[in-house]
Amino acid sequence: MKLSTKRFAATALVASLALAACGDDDDDDTTTTEAEAEEPAEADEPAEEPADDMDEDMVEDDMASETTMADDMGGDMAEVDYEAVSGTLIGAGASSQAAAMQGWQAGFQAVATSATVEYDPIGSGGGRETFLSGGSDFAGSDAALKDEEYEASIDRCAGDQGAINLPHYISPIALPYNLPSIEGSTLNLTPELIAGIFANEITNWNDPAIAEVNPDIEFPDLTINPVHRSDDSGTTENFTDYMAQTAPDIWTYGPIEPWDTDGPGGGEGAPQTSGVVAAVNAGEGSIGYADASQIGDLPAAAVGVAGEFVEFSPEAAGRIVDASERTGGQSEFDFAIEVNRNPESADTYPIALVSYHIVCLQYDDQETVDLVKAFMTYVGSDEGQAASAASAGSAPISPEVQAEIANSIAQISVAG
Numbered sequence: 128m129k130l131s132t133k134r135f136a137a138t139a140l141v142a143s144l145a146l147a148a149c150g151d152d153d154d155d156d157t158t159t160t161e162a163e164a165e166e167p168a169e170a171d172e173p174a175e176e177p178a179d180d181m182d183e184d185m186v187e188d189d190m191a192s193e194t195t196m197a198d199d200m201g202g203d204m205a206e207v208d209y210e211a212v213s214g215t216l217i218g219a220g221a222s223s224q225a226a227a228m229q230g231w232q233a234g235f236q237a238v239a240t241s242a243t244v245e246y247d248p249i250g251s252g253g254g255r256e257t258f259l260s261g262g263s264d265f266a267g268s269d270a271a272l273k274d275e276e277y278e279a280s281i282d283r284c285a286g287d288q289g290a291i292n293l294p295h296y297i298s299p300i301a302l303p304y305n306l307p308s309i310e311g312s313t314l315n316l317t318p319e320l321i322a323g324i325f326a327n328e329i330t331n332w333n334d335p336a337i338a339e340v341n342p343d344i345e346f347p348d349l350t351i352n353p354v355h356r357s358d359d360s361g362t363t364e365n366f367t368d369y370m371a372q373t374a375p376d377i378w379t380y381g382p383i384e385p386w387d388t389d390g391p392g393g394g395e396g397a398p399q400t401s402g403v404v405a406a407v408n409a410g411e412g413s414i415g416y417a418d419a420s421q422i423g424d425l426p427a428a429a430v431g432v433a434g435e436f437v438e439f440s441p442e443a444a445g446r447i448v449d450a451s452e453r454t455g456g457q458s459e460f461d462f463a464i465e466v467n468r469n470p471e472s473a474d475t476y477p478i479a480l481v482s483y484h485i486v487c488l489q490y491d492d493q494e495t496v497d498l499v500k501a502f503m504t505y506v507g508s509d510e511g512q513a514a515s516a517a518s519a520g521s522a523p524i525s526p527e528v529q530a531e532i533a534n535s536i537a538q539i540s541v542a543g
Contacts (some may be wrong), residue, residue, distance in 0.1 A: 130193035198283030202298035207501050214242035216498040220254020220267030221482050222247075222399040223362055223418035227296055230518030235505045244502055247456025249401055251482075252384055258290075258485055259283050264495055265503075266485040269361020270384065271463035274456070285542035292463040293532050295506050296482035296515060297448055297522040299439035300366055303407050304414040306332065308347045310426075313438065315340045317431035318373035324414065325353045325370065325395040326378055332412065340431070347412075354406045355386040357396030362480060365466070366416045369478045372468035418480060419444075419521040426518075435473040443476035445522030449522070450475075458488065460535040462528075479522075489542040500539050509531045 167507045213248050218228075225248040230242050249257070251268040258266035259279050271292040272280060280290035302321065306312060316324075317340060323329035329336065332346045356363045363384055371379035383389040387396060397406040400417050407413040407425060419427065429436035437443060468477045484503060490496050505511045512523040524532070 129169075151160055179254055207504050209235075209239040209501060209505075210241070212239045212497050212501045214494045215243045215245060216265070216495075216500050216502055216507065217263045218244065218246045218254075218265045218267060218484075219249050219257045219263045220485075221251045221269045221361055222401065223249040223251075223269055223298065223421070223480060224248065224267045224296055224482055224519075225400070226420050226519035227298075227515035228520055229510055230514035231506050233518075234510060234514040235502055238505070239501060242498060242501070248399070250358045251361030251364075255485065264486075264490075264499060267296075267482065268485055269480055269482045270364045271454070271461075271483055272457070272485060277457045280487070284487035284489055285491045288488035289458060289537055290485050290487050291458050291461045292483040292485055293503060293507070293535060294448070294481050294524065294528070295463060295484050295503075295511075295532070296480075296519075297441075297445055297524060298480045298482070298519065299419040299441065299444035299476050299522075300362060300369075300416050300423050300478040300480045301419035301427040301439050302414060302416055302430070302478070303404065303422040303427050305407050305425065306347070306349075307411065307413050309344050312341075312344050313436075314426070314428040315431070315436045316343070316428045318370065321378055321428075321430070322370040322374035322377035324351055325355070325394070326380075326391050327353070328377065339524075340436075349412045352410050353394035354403050354410075354413050355390070355394055355396055356398070356403060357387060358398045359384045360386075360399075361482065362400065362416065362418060364476060365480045368466065369468045373477070416478075418519075420521065430478060431475055432475060433471055433473040437473055437476050439476050439478075441516065441520055441522035443474060444479040445525075446470070446472070446475040447477055447479045448481060448522075448528070449525060451481075460488065460538050462532055462535060486539065489540055492541060493541050496539055496541050502538055503539075504533065504535045507536070519521040 193266045197383065235244060236242060246267065254266040255268050255272065255276060257263045259276060261283055272290060277289055281287060282462055302316065320336060330351055332349045332351055338346060361384065363386055364382050367378065367380065368382035371381045380390055396408055397403045400421050403415045403417045404422055404425065407415045427439060427496055429438045447466060447470060448464065450467045450470060454465050456464045464481060466479060466481055470477055484506065486499050486503060490499065507529055515521045516523060
């Protein structure tokens with residue numbers, strides 16, 4: 128596992144660092160690293176003094192907010208003294224989180240200047256395996272812990288409470304395609320067409336079923352190359368869960384992570400998000416599925432919802448989560464959810480990726496507890512959600528969910 132050892136130089140505002148971090152959103156198998164911050168230029172003039180009529184308390188509050196974040200969401204979020212947090216926090220997992228993680232690293236390390244966060248985007252399955260084997264302090268995963276993994280976490284974590292799932296990252300899964308002959312048009316696909324393509328039942332772009340919902344497009348006589356993830360992938364699980372819920376008679380494999388083992392075979396396999404995007408880019412006639420923040424300039428299909436066709440957006444994807452329920456069955460502080468892929472409203476994009484941070488409820492030492500609680504608190508805060516939106520185009524979690532997640536984070540402690 129490759130882990131970065133650099134630290135951010137916190138010489139700019141949190142938002143500026145988050146924006147700067149999104150320059151490279153390619154999530155290959157190397158560690159997410161931090162860019163060197165430039166030395167600030169000398170000012171031509173001294174900074175202006177606060178206006179005489181400015182409330183001094185407001186000035187003090189603004190200054191304090193750079194290092195301490197209080198609960199402003201109506202939830203039970205305790206204050207965090209970020210300047211008191213120190214050490215290195217190690218994470219590994221979902222490649223879909225790579226761009227968002229750059230924003231979170233930048234923002235967190237700007238306020239917690241003695242702390243470093245390292246993240247290896249090796250994929251959801253690899254992240255959970257690394258975490259459960261004790262190789263990282265937290266995992267990023269596009270799928271929540273399975274029951275057997277939760278049981279394994281009881282042995283991996285200190286104490287006897289195991290691990291919990293925190294849904295910190297919500298993003299649409301796009302269906303990027305490579306069809307230069309229809310450039311300028313938007314490809315419409317119903318759930319049945321999507322399932323048919325990835326189940327290898329619809330194999331040519333001039334299939335009459337595709338033409339029927341795209342009457343203004345002349346499709347080429349070209350073989351469809353469906354590109355899937357070749358590694359164990361939470362993105363695959365989210366995407367196949369969508370097909371299983373919306374077209375179960377066509378996609379009969381259910382929600383799966385390892386495509387080549389549990390899926391229909393065929394198509395082209397590629398590792399991690401960046402591999403799928405690269406394969407679609409390289410092959411005319413290809414179509415794949417990937418976190419929308421990382422498809423670059425590739426066009427993406429509009430998806431059939433409630434009799435209309437909806438293009439992806441963070442806002443449209445975020446609405447699907449509000450209609451979903453917690454699964455329960457593990458820890459009372461767990462926040463895994465069952466995503467509803469059949470919205471009744473056409474303002475909702477149903478192929479949403481809900482990505483988690485998986486953490487222990489108990490650790491062996493106070494330094495790790497402080498690091499985990501501080502970083503997870505930042506990620507779930509308004510500031511953290513804004514950072515991931517700036518760097519990855521993610522949808523913010525709602526204030527109600529923020530408050531519930533904050534209550535779960537507050538339970539993390541040293542095993543006694």
